[in-house]
Amino acid sequence: GQQVMQIPQYQHVQEGEDFTTYCNSSTTLSNIQWYKQRPGGHPVFLIQLVKSGEVKKQKRLTFQFGEAKKNSSLHITATQTTDVGTYFCARGSNYQLIWGAGTKLIIKP
Amino acid sequence: DGGITQSPKYLFRKEGQNVTLSCEQNLNHDAMYWYRQDPGQGLRLIYYSQIVNDFQKGDIAEGYSVSREKKESFPLTVTSAQKNPTAFYLCASGPQGPQPQHFGDGTRLSIL
Numbered sequence: 001g002q003q004v005m006q007i008p009q010y011q012h013v014q015e016g017e018d019f020t021t022y023c024n025s026s027t028t029l030s031n032i033q034w035y036k037q038r039p040g041g042h043p044v045f046l047i048q049l050v051k052s053g054e055v056k057k058q059k060r061l062t063f064q065f066g067e068a069k070k071n072s073s074l075h076i077t078a079t080q081t082t083d084v085g086t087y088f089c090a091r092g093s094n095y096q097l098i099w100g101a102g103t104k105l106i107i108k109p
Numbered sequence: 110d111g112g113i114t115q116s117p118k119y120l121f122r123k124e125g126q127n128v129t130l131s132c133e134q135n136l137n138h139d140a141m142y143w144y145r146q147d148p149g150q151g152l153r154l155i156y157y158s159q160i161v162n163d164f165q166k167g168d169i170a171e172g173y174s175v176s177r178e179k180k181e182s183f184p185l186t187v188t189s190a191q192k193n194p195t196a197f198y199l200c201a202s203g204p205q206g207p208q209p210q211h212f213g214d215g216t217r218l219s220i221l
Binding site for chain 2: 030031033041042043044045048088091092093094095096097099100101102104
């Protein structure tokens with residue numbers, strides 16, 4: 001019931017194409033956080049969304065929180081090689097975070 | 110320069126041996142967390158602590174132990190009871206509650 005489902009597991013794109021990852025929950029989320037983990041690195045916090053319908057942008061990254069607060073998405077416009085890594089969503093639950101399985105962004109050679 | 114320091118970066122464990130992973134933070138955060146990450150997988154919570162001298166089990170606490178004697182420190186011991194310890198271990202800290210977390214660089218543990 002508290003899990004967050006994140007899809008897809010992998011996404012292969014050509015450099016310059018867009019990328020989107022989705023995070024879904026069967027229950028209402030109090031907040032949703034997004035993190036990026038570069039290959040061999042550690043997760044780095046990107047953003048937190050708390051309001052219904054919220055949209056936030058960071059340069060080429062657009063984060064959305066659904067109107068019902070049960071889903072969220074991260075969209076990257078015109079991917080670059082520096083975007084490679086795994087993107088995780090995480091929901092707040094009591095005193096901890098419940099993590100999605102992550103979406104790995106792979107740039108095709 | 111504030112942050113979280115994990116050591117060692119790489120660690121090898123012999124059969125039947127307990128090993129301790131260090132995690133120190135100077136961010137003045139109340140809460141600290143230990144996660145395990147297997148190759149190509151997400152993060153699984155081992156233990157967490159919201160305040161000094163108190164900690165709670167996460168989803169995969171069996172075979173692990175922790176202590177929180179100081180606000181800055183949250184060491185993790187991987188005991189011999191953990192039969193499959195090979196993984197990437199990540200320590201994180203943050204304000205109390207489900208707030209954004211700041212991670213260390215991790216420790217990679219392998220069995221000899």
